[in-house]
Amino acid sequence: MTADEPMLTCYNPGCQDKKYLASQNSDSSCRFHPNMPIFHDGIKRWPCCKKSSCDFSTLLSYPGCIQGPHNPDKPEPPAVDKSKEEETAKNGEESAKADTSKVMEQLFASQQAPKPQEIISVDRNPSEPMVKLPVKVMPSLTNALAKLSSEPIKLSSGDETLKINDPTQILTCENFGCSVKITRSEMDSKNWQLVEDCLHHPKPPVFHEGLQYWGCCQKKHTDFEKMRNQPGCSNGYHKWTKGISKAKCRFDHFDNPALLTLNIYAKNSDPGACEFEANSCRLRVRIVYGVDRQQFQKDFDLFSTVDVSKCSVNLNATKVEVKLSKSPMQSWKAVEQIPPPPTPPVPSES
Known part of the structure; x- marks a missing residue:
């Protein structure tokens, strides 16, 4: 070495x-x-x-x-046939172009607007007599109402606990600044909702920089009790904490060609007070629901016609299902008829 x-x-x-x-x-x-x-x-x-x-x-x-022995010679990479390599590259380019073309065709097809559905024309007769729809009370609602009837309801007007529809139940006006109280029997004997004897504040209180005042009459106070006891500045109707009052309910629908299910979200509806009527092109619902006896009422001008004899209603604990059997069978764009777009005004000739 x-x-x-x-x-x-x-x-x-x-x-x-x-x-x-x-x-x-x-x-x-x-x-x-x-x-x-x-x-x-x-x-x-x-x-x-x-x-x-x-x-x-x-x-x-x-x-x-x-x-x-040790080998000092570096192995050579395997020889590649250039003609085969060029042919492989060419085939790869052609295959890539074909795949790209296929993908573009599929993408273009998916982006094309769907063909409009053909609406089957039907004869509508809104003046047909209304027919009451059969109503089925589901077990979930039966259990919920049984629980409510057995449990006392605590009212905001006092600490006492009373049952629903108890004639001695105390009702308090909810208007700002009004402290009138009556019993349910007194409300039933008088038309309290039509008497304009409620002296109240139409706007809620405002609290700003240590001052309290009603948003309607702007008389400012530093003491909350004085502000709360200030007499109202406007007359109007009483608004009782209990009793039937109008309400708005959220609703949606599930559609297939044979049946449309209308879901109205009203919790603990009263089967005895609810009404459901329909003819071939109209639906009328009246739902009384909840402990505070709210009422939802609406007339539906249906998108198309239905077979009233096959329609029905299911009352659940959390919602009301109205099942509308279509005649003829077709998909509906909405529950009610879609109003036509407004006609543009014709320019006047000068």
Whole structure:
């Protein structure tokens, strides 16, 4: 070994030393694998000794299965047939163009406006007599009403607890500044909702920088009790905490060609006070619901015609389901008829 003898690199697969001196290279200097490793489905293995691993570093740590001299010659990459490579690239470009064209066609087809549905023309007769629809009380509502009738209701007008529809139940006017109280029997004996004897404040109180005042009459106070006891500035109708009052209910629908289900979200409806009537093109509902006896009433001018004999109503604890059997069968764009767009005004001739 000379001082200036260079270190050589061994290119045998699996050689653990890699660096060696030519003067020390013998037939037993290198332990290596005679074949290159194979990679398939995440597994790396030596085909000569069948050793395998998922980790490449672990594969390289396996000692070779034969002995021989170190190999200083770097292996040449396998020759590639240029004609086959060009043909493969050309086929790949054509395939990519075909795939792109197919994708664009599908995208264009998906973005095209759907064909408008053909509306079947029907004869509408709104003056047909209204027919009461059969009503079915579901078990969920039966259980909810039984629970409400057995439990006392605590009113905001006092600490006493009274049952629903109790004639001694105390009702308080909800208008700002009005403190009138009556019993339910007194309200039933008089038409209190039509008597304009409620002296109240039409606007709520305002609290600003230590001052309290009603938003309608602007008389400011520093003491809350004085502000609350200030007489009202406007006359109007009483608004009782209990009793039937008009309300708005949210509703939506589920549509298929044969049946439209109208869901009206009214909790704990009263089966005895609710009314459902319909003819071939109109639906009228009146729902009394809740502990505070609110009333939802609406007439629906239906989108198309229905078979009244096959329509029905289900009363649930949280909603009312009105099932409308369509005649003829077709999809509806909405529950009610869609009004035509307004006609633009005709410009006047000067």
